[in-house]
Amino acid sequence: MSDIGTTGQSRKRRRKSRVTAREVALRAGVGTMTVSRAFRNPESVSSDLRARIDEAVAALGYVPNRLAGGLASSRTGTVPVIIPSLSNNVFPDIVDGISGVLQAHNLQMLLGNTRYSLEEEEALAATFLSWSPDGIIIAGTDHTERTRAMLASSGIPVAEIIDIADDPIDMNIGFSHVEAGKAMGTYLLGRGYRRIALVAPLCPRDQRALRRLAGLREALAARDLEPTAELLYEDRSSWRLGAEAVVRVVAERPDVDAVFFANDDLAVGAVQECSRRGIAVPEQLAIAGFNGLEFASEIRPRLTTIVTPRREIGRQAAEMVVERLAGRAVDALRRDLGFRLLVGESA
Amino acid sequence: MSDIGTTGQSRKRRRKSRVTAREVALRAGVGTMTVSRAFRNPESVSSDLRARIDEAVAALGYVPNRLAGGLASSRTGTVPVIIPSLSNNVFPDIVDGISGVLQAHNLQMLLGNTRYSLEEEEALAATFLSWSPDGIIIAGTDHTERTRAMLASSGIPVAEIIDIADDPIDMNIGFSHVEAGKAMGTYLLGRGYRRIALVAPLCPRDQRALRRLAGLREALAARDLEPTAELLYEDRSSWRLGAEAVVRVVAERPDVDAVFFANDDLAVGAVQECSRRGIAVPEQLAIAGFNGLEFASEIRPRLTTIVTPRREIGRQAAEMVVERLAGRAVDALRRDLGFRLLVGESA
DNA sequence: GTGAAAGCGCTAACAG
DNA sequence: CTGTTAGCGCTTTCAC
Numbered sequence: 001m002s003d004i005g006t007t008g009q010s011r012k013r014r015r016k017s018r019v020t021a022r023e024v025a026l027r028a029g030v031g032t033m034t035v036s037r038a039f040r041n042p043e044s045v046s047s048d049l050r051a052r053i054d055e056a057v058a059a060l061g062y063v064p065n066r067l068a069g070g071l072a073s074s075r076t077g078t079v080p081v082i083i084p085s086l087s088n089n090v091f092p093d094i095v096d097g098i099s100g101v102l103q104a105h106n107l108q109m110l111l112g113n114t115r116y117s118l119e120e121e122e123a124l125a126a127t128f129l130s131w132s133p134d135g136i137i138i139a140g141t142d143h144t145e146r147t148r149a150m151l152a153s154s155g156i157p158v159a160e161i162i163d164i165a166d167d168p169i170d171m172n173i174g175f176s177h178v179e180a181g182k183a184m185g186t187y188l189l190g191r192g193y194r195r196i197a198l199v200a201p202l203c204p205r206d207q208r209a210l211r212r213l214a215g216l217r218e219a220l221a222a223r224d225l226e227p228t229a230e231l232l233y234e235d236r237s238s239w240r241l242g243a244e245a246v247v248r249v250v251a252e253r254p255d256v257d258a259v260f261f262a263n264d265d266l267a268v269g270a271v272q273e274c275s276r277r278g279i280a281v282p283e284q285l286a287i288a289g290f291n292g293l294e295f296a297s298e299i300r301p302r303l304t305t306i307v308t309p310r311r312e313i314g315r316q317a318a319e320m321v322v323e324r325l326a327g328r329a330v331d332a333l334r335r336d337l338g339f340r341l342l343v344g345e346s347a
Numbered sequence: 348m349s350d351i352g353t354t355g356q357s358r359k360r361r362r363k364s365r366v367t368a369r370e371v372a373l374r375a376g377v378g379t380m381t382v383s384r385a386f387r388n389p390e391s392v393s394s395d396l397r398a399r400i401d402e403a404v405a406a407l408g409y410v411p412n413r414l415a416g417g418l419a420s421s422r423t424g425t426v427p428v429i430i431p432s433l434s435n436n437v438f439p440d441i442v443d444g445i446s447g448v449l450q451a452h453n454l455q456m457l458l459g460n461t462r463y464s465l466e467e468e469e470a471l472a473a474t475f476l477s478w479s480p481d482g483i484i485i486a487g488t489d490h491t492e493r494t495r496a497m498l499a500s501s502g503i504p505v506a507e508i509i510d511i512a513d514d515p516i517d518m519n520i521g522f523s524h525v526e527a528g529k530a531m532g533t534y535l536l537g538r539g540y541r542r543i544a545l546v547a548p549l550c551p552r553d554q555r556a557l558r559r560l561a562g563l564r565e566a567l568a569a570r571d572l573e574p575t576a577e578l579l580y581e582d583r584s585s586w587r588l589g590a591e592a593v594v595r596v597v598a599e600r601p602d603v604d605a606v607f608f609a610n611d612d613l614a615v616g617a618v619q620e621c622s623r624r625g626i627a628v629p630e631q632l633a634i635a636g637f638n639g640l641e642f643a644s645e646i647r648p649r650l651t652t653i654v655t656p657r658r659e660i661g662r663q664a665a666e667m668v669v670e671r672l673a674g675r676a677v678d679a680l681r682r683d684l685g686f687r688l689l690v691g692e693s694a
Numbered sequence: 695g696t697g698a699a700a701g702c703g704c705t706a707a708c709a710g
Numbered sequence: 711c712t713g714t715t716a717g718c719g720c721t722t723t724c725a726c
Contacts, residue, residue: 020703031713036705046711061500066477067418068703071718076414086442092433099460108474111458113446127455130413153408239645272645295642298586298619367719378697383721393695415719418702697726702719709714 019062027056039064070132079321080110080128082121082138084206087236089265089293090310091139094161097314098137105322107134116203122147129154135321141165141172142207157324159317163208164336171320173313173335177208180306180339181215184260184288187304187341189219193258193286195228196220199245199270200262202232209262212290216260229253237262242269247277250285258286258347264293267303271346286347292340302344309337366409374403386411417479426668427457427475429468429485431553434583436612436640437657438486441508444661445484452669454481463553469494476501482668488512488519489554504671506664510555511683518667520660520682524555527653527686528562531607531635534651534688536566540605540633542575543567546592546617547609549579556609559637563607576600584609589616594624597632605633605694611640614650618693633694639687649691656684 025032030049038045038053045053056062070076079102083091095111102109110133112124122144128136129150135157141164143151151158151169158170165172188196198216200209213230220226229252231245242261246269249256261267267289274281281287281301289296292307316337320330372379377396385392385400392400403409417423426449430438442458449456457480459471469491475483476497482504488511490498498505498516505517512519535543545563547556560577567573576599578592589608593616596603608614614636621628628634628648636643639654663684667677 018703022703032703033705033713034711037712040705044711049712061496063473063477063497065418065479065703066474067414067423067479068718069705071412071414071418071720072703072705074718086433086439087436089434089436092439095433095460109458111456113442126410127413130410132412132414149408150410239642243645269645272647276647295586298590298616300619300623365719369719379720380697380722381695384696387721391695396696412719415702416721418704419719419721421702421721695726697724699723699725701722705716705718707715707717710712 018065019060021062021064024053024056024060024062027060028052074132075134076132077106078108078110078131078133079135079137079318080112080124080131080133082112082114082124082128082136084114084116084121084139084203085236086111086113088263090263090291090308093310094139094314097311098318099314101315101318101322105325107322107325116206118142118144118147118205122150125150134325135159137161137317137321140207141168141174142205143169157321159320161313161317163211164334168334171317171324171330171333173317173320173337175308175313175337175339176215177211178215178218180290180308181212181217181260182219183215183339183341184212184290184306185216185219187343188258188260188286188288188347189223189225191258191286191347193347194225195253195255195257196225197229197231197249197253197256197259198227198262199231199242199249199259199266200233201237201241201266202234203236206262212262213260228256237265239265239269239272242266243273246270246273246279246285246287250279256285258282258288260288260290262290264289264291264296264303264305267305267346268295268299271299271301271303282345282347288347292342297342297344301346303342304344304347305342307340307342309339313337365412366407368409368411371400371403371407371409374407375399421479422481423479424453425455425457425478425480426482426484426665427459427471427478427480429459429461429471429475429483431461431463431468431486432583433458433460435610437610437638437655440657441486441661444658444663445665446661448662448665448669452672454669454672465489465491465494465552469497472497481672482506484508484664484668487554488515488521489552490516504668506667508660508664510558511681515681518664518671518677518680520664520667520684522655522660522684522686523562524558525562525565527637527655528559528564528607529566530562530686530688531559531637531653532563532566534690535605535607535633535635535694536570536572538605538633538694540694541572542600542602542604543572544576544578544596544600544603544606545574545609546578546589546596546606546613547580548584548588548613549581553609559609560607575603584612586612586616586619589613590620593617593620593626593632593634597626603632605629605635607635607637609637611636611638611643611650611652614652614693615642615646618646618648618650629692629694635694639689644689644691648693650689651691651694652689654687654689656686659684 114121289305296303636652643650
């Protein structure tokens, strides 16, 4: 309607119909079916025809239309991955693990970002499902009812990752955030800390972070203790936020002897701020983090934290999906990969 | 073929054909066309029919098949984004900028990761194009011939981002990495440093990092100087790598008075290592980074670095694509967003 | 405002 | 190993 011919920059709205398999077939003097086969299973076509097809494909610049292929075969070779965030360093690791496996099996990964919103997650799930994916990997085990229903009735392999649930939709691989929090709590108590503060982001929902806190509280409760202070932030976790948080904690509750941060970003920011303010870590204040990101061991004092098997979670989740797609049964539908306490010098 | 009926976990290979628009139409007592319209432009359907359709959709759990829709309309509402890495903190910022805009315009972002390989980039481009995207955003301006050809002939809006080129495929938005490197070089020279070492990752190719070095070399050359040392690493950049690099530089060339790291990760690792080894920064050794990531200003001494307009690049790139799709001409096809020297205490 | 017909480009299923 | 026949489920186009 508003093509600006003169500049040449406004391309034709109606994309010039691409080269089709039939054109290739005509040029190569074969049937379209043979072209189709040559693409998906070259061995199933005689080398003679294959050569002629290859020539035609190259000459015409043919690119198969996957929409048509998907519509006809109802297999698209795509596996959407739905995660809450990209900036959180935790997810790139997971995604890397996933993409390596998928790529090796000629599956295309589609990435969706929920920004920690269950509503956006639901919208993403619906959109992705409307693309007829072969399988789907989704972070977390907390979803809206509709999301669960859609995924459950989709008929494709669904892998929920990072957290573990009692009633997964289908496959589930991760570790218990409650147990991890408890482990850290037990460790801190074992080191003699008693007045422990908790700091976590309250992203509209980061249920997992909250579960870690719950676990820590459990550990305290087992000794008839409770957190000396709790700080929940709305903002996205960052070093700066951790720095601010530790300052607030110390100001409001000078008696606190240890702070558990729900993630390493916060914790590292706090450690740095302490060193700037001359607060001795861990003598005056112990600091613990969560995730075991690279930089946690690069600062001094090294951060005491929980290392999570992120890449492995991604790898195994993708493999489970791949196995299913291959028609093979998956031996363990629910896998708890655990975690590891990494004792640094900060707590 | 190998359905394992007993466990129930091996779903039917042939997914039970989903609810179609016709079933909805039958139930609502309308034509399929009306169902289609009700979905895409509710206002164009009488409220009476719309209500009946809504009821049927809800009752049947109808989800439109986008493959069929895309095939028929040749518009899919998708915009693939091809980037070299996710773990590099630079890209999440860009992707965030992009996704915000796309989401607001009901476009779906598809993310592809090249791992800094032009071959993988080519494969990704081909795959994505085979999904009939509405537009495409791709990091960098260095591509294989075939990638360029495919993108150029695709007929859709193509935005190359982060770097700027003399002959972009279509739209181009970013900043000059050469100029940025030069700016840093000029700054370091202005501060009196003369024996400057360069450290960069030699990811099978991170042309942009190399261009930053080239720019710095230019600045030196303008004063008849050249780098005192150059260290190129194959591995992925990390704090650890930066720490190792600075140790090597100091060991091999104790006369070096400043080190330019091609990214902040390396630089921060180096600063930390120096503080551990008692090397005074910047008195004994000045350190400069590149990108302006959050943590660069959270360590002490604060890192001197170049802040790049990552989010803005993503935002504008997406907007350009959106404008094009709306049929409007884009005023500036090539945009240099510049960069900003952030002077910290490290150099 | 609504519907009927005719594909979009590919692949499943069969026949040869 | 190769070709033919039918669609996949939607949207375009054009009547009504």
